[in-house]
Amino acid sequence: MTDSHTEPFALNANTEPLALNANTEPFAINANALTRRFGTFTAVDAITFNVTRGEVFGFLGANGAGKTTAMRMLIGLLTPSDGSATVAGIDVVHDPEGVRRRIGYMSQRFSLYDDLTVQENITLFGAIYGLDDRTIRERADVLLDRIGLRHARKDLVRRIPLGWRQQLAFSVALLHEPQVLFLDEPTGGVDPITRRRFWELIYSTAAAGTTVLVTTHYLDEAEYCDRLTIMVDGAIAVTGTPGEVKATYGARSLDDVFLKLTRPSAA
Amino acid sequence: MASSGAVAALRGIIVKEARHVLRDRQTLIILLLMPLVQVLLYGFAIRTDVRGIRTVIVDPTPDASTRALTASFSASVRHELLAVVPTTETLERAFAAGTYRQAIVLPTQVSRRLARREALPVHVITDGSDPNAGNAMKAYAEAIIRRWYAESGGSSARGAPGITVETRMRFNPTMASANLFVPGLIALVVTIVSAMMTAVAITREKEMGTMEMLLVSPLRPATIVLGKVVPYAVLGLVNIGIVLSAAIVVFHVPVRGNMALLLAMCLLYVITTLSIGIVISTAARTQRTAMLAALGGLLLPTIMLSGFIFPVDSLPAPLKAISSLVPARWFLVIVRGIMLKGSGISVLWQETLVLLALTVALLTVGIRRLSVRLD
Numbered sequence: 001m002t003d004s005h006t007e008p009f010a011l012n013a014n015t016e017p018l019a020l021n022a023n024t025e026p027f028a029i030n031a032n033a034l035t036r037r038f039g040t041f042t043a044v045d046a047i048t049f050n051v052t053r054g055e056v057f058g059f060l061g062a063n064g065a066g067k068t069t070a071m072r073m074l075i076g077l078l079t080p081s082d083g084s085a086t087v088a089g090i091d092v093v094h095d096p097e098g099v100r101r102r103i104g105y106m107s108q109r110f111s112l113y114d115d116l117t118v119q120e121n122i123t124l125f126g127a128i129y130g131l132d133d134r135t136i137r138e139r140a141d142v143l144l145d146r147i148g149l150r151h152a153r154k155d156l157v158r159r160i161p162l163g164w165r166q167q168l169a170f171s172v173a174l175l176h177e178p179q180v181l182f183l184d185e186p187t188g189g190v191d192p193i194t195r196r197r198f199w200e201l202i203y204s205t206a207a208a209g210t211t212v213l214v215t216t217h218y219l220d221e222a223e224y225c226d227r228l229t230i231m232v233d234g235a236i237a238v239t240g241t242p243g244e245v246k247a248t249y250g251a252r253s254l255d256d257v258f259l260k261l262t263r264p265s266a267a
Numbered sequence: 268m269a270s271s272g273a274v275a276a277l278r279g280i281i282v283k284e285a286r287h288v289l290r291d292r293q294t295l296i297i298l299l300l301m302p303l304v305q306v307l308l309y310g311f312a313i314r315t316d317v318r319g320i321r322t323v324i325v326d327p328t329p330d331a332s333t334r335a336l337t338a339s340f341s342a343s344v345r346h347e348l349l350a351v352v353p354t355t356e357t358l359e360r361a362f363a364a365g366t367y368r369q370a371i372v373l374p375t376q377v378s379r380r381l382a383r384r385e386a387l388p389v390h391v392i393t394d395g396s397d398p399n400a401g402n403a404m405k406a407y408a409e410a411i412i413r414r415w416y417a418e419s420g421g422s423s424a425r426g427a428p429g430i431t432v433e434t435r436m437r438f439n440p441t442m443a444s445a446n447l448f449v450p451g452l453i454a455l456v457v458t459i460v461s462a463m464m465t466a467v468a469i470t471r472e473k474e475m476g477t478m479e480m481l482l483v484s485p486l487r488p489a490t491i492v493l494g495k496v497v498p499y500a501v502l503g504l505v506n507i508g509i510v511l512s513a514a515i516v517v518f519h520v521p522v523r524g525n526m527a528l529l530l531a532m533c534l535l536y537v538i539t540t541l542s543i544g545i546v547i548s549t550a551a552r553t554q555r556t557a558m559l560a561a562l563g564g565l566l567l568p569t570i571m572l573s574g575f576i577f578p579v580d581s582l583p584a585p586l587k588a589i590s591s592l593v594p595a596r597w598f599l600v601i602v603r604g605i606m607l608k609g610s611g612i613s614v615l616w617q618e619t620l621v622l623l624a625l626t627v628a629l630l631t632v633g634i635r636r637l638s639v640r641l642d
Binding site: 075076077097100101103105107109110111112113115116120123124125126127128129130 | 272273275276278279280282283286287290291475476477479480481482483484485486487
């Protein structure tokens with residue numbers, strides 16, 4: 001995988017004739033005082049942020065900081081208690097189905113069917129997103145070539161190595177050419193080389209015009225993001241490019257920033 | 268989503284779920300063999316040969332005719348004639364103690380009644396605590412009495428009062444007969460396959476994280492569920508076919524009513540149990556919980572409260588009330604009606620309506636709860 005690799009993905013932001021999308025809305029994601037409470041516990045506390053189209057946006061925070069909850073509201077798996085958000089120009093509260101049609105999602109748990117073959121998984125998700133057989137076949141070829149897994153299309157998913165499975169799950173999430181791709185800790189439990197490859201995939205996807213929102217708690221990964229936000233106790237502590245964030249806190253690395261934010265006394 | 272797209276998506280889910288079922292060979296084999304094994308087990312268990320029935324004859328006025336009957340019972344390989352007593356006084360306690368398992372109670376003046384061709388009421392009291400054995404014992408006794416009656420020159424002319432053998436079961440007033448277990452077995456097997464497997468299949472996706480992938484897709488919850496349950500509905504119907512065929516071929520259980528009506532009712536019941544499976548899956552977080560809920564909350568009532576083993580009429584009032592909520596209870600009445608009595612929908616419409624209402628209620632609850640997504 002090199003940068004000169006021909007990018008297989010259509011720039012769907014340009015080709016999709018969606019009225020709601022072709023308007024002036026410049027942001028792929030727009031969250032406004034988005035809040036989620038579970039009983040008396042406020043998991044996400046009035047977060048406001050924007051993600052520009054084609055950006056790789058990092059969502060950082062300690063475990064339990066609320067980043068997964070925030071993401072679940074954006075993809076329509078959780079109803080916000082308060083506030084609003086649009087994804088790909090669509091309101092997540094009023095038209096969650098419209099949002100779901102325009103997004104791709106890969107969860108931290110491996111989320112393909114391991115008793116189906118690679119091809120069967122691809123066919124299934126293609127059918128779910130209403131793609132016709134030819135489109136599915138063509139895109140599957142491209143996606144599998146990109147991760148070098150074409151030879152394994154008839155293998156059961158459970159028989160291919162974990163690192164590859166993660167890349168496959170990533171590719172399947174792109175099958176319907178979503179405008180926004182949500183990745184929830186996609187590199188959990190994979191080796192450094194695979195992580196590196198994974199980020200190459202993320203970059204080439206963003207370069208093709210797909211907005212990527214990724215949660216992680218690997219701070220070295222956060223350096224790869226165009227912009228990032230750090231959540232602490234359900235609220236956004238800081239947002240900006242990695243350089244801006246470090247400058248704000250006079251820190252040499254994001255590690256230091258993170259420590260200052262999460263354990264002020266220690267820093 | 269365009270409707271053709273929705274159909275393609277639905278087909279995609281059905282195909283995927285069918286692959287899950289077909290690739291899990293062990294589970295599939297168990298699911299297909301279990302009904303067969305159960306039919307054979309129940310069938311042959313019911314055919315137990317009963318021997319050495321501890322018998323007492325109550326003969327208030329012994330004479331030549333009654334001595335002939337006593338001799339017949341003594342000679343029977345099935346019976347062990349323990350006593351001939353004049354009154355029924357001690358019978359109650361002796362039955363409770365298990366001293367006797369069968370009592371033949373004769374009227375007075377048997378010879379004179381025979382000679383005058385008067386009515387001859389004979390009572391056969393049988394220990395019904397083991398229903399199948401009880402049934403067999405009853406039949407043996409009746410056969411001996413009727414043969415004796417014919418040999419004693421009893422009237423066989425039409426219109427003559429003749430002999431009346433009145434049988435009474437102690438401890439279990441309505442007897443389960445050899446034909447009665449098949450409807451119950453259908454209910455049992457369908458419950459296991461449809462409800463339990465559906466519940467487990469849906470919770471498995473929750474546990475694995477794949478359900479999230481389906482829920483963030485444009486699919487509606489109802490489409491996801493429909494696609495997932497279709498293969499189990501087919502499996503349930505196949506199992507019904509196996510049970511029915513085995514019952515008809517091996518045990519000659521009759522289907523006196525309309526076969527199409529029977530199959531339609533089976534289909535309705537399959538849908539009922541699928542709905543139960545969906546409801547369970549919306550509540551259970553793990554496959555283990557789903558399995559236990561299906562076993563404890565569903566299988567037990569299906570066996571105990573449906574009339575499969577214990578007649579509903581003999582249940583205590585609170586349990587009887589609960590049994591009205593057990594779909595198998597209504598299904599059993601319907602299937603027994605069609606198979607054994609040849610009843611049609613004009614007789615069974617009430618039970619069918621109840622079953623239909625339960626199904627609609629369950630489906631509504633299940634789909635509504637699923638629509639709440641994964642909050």
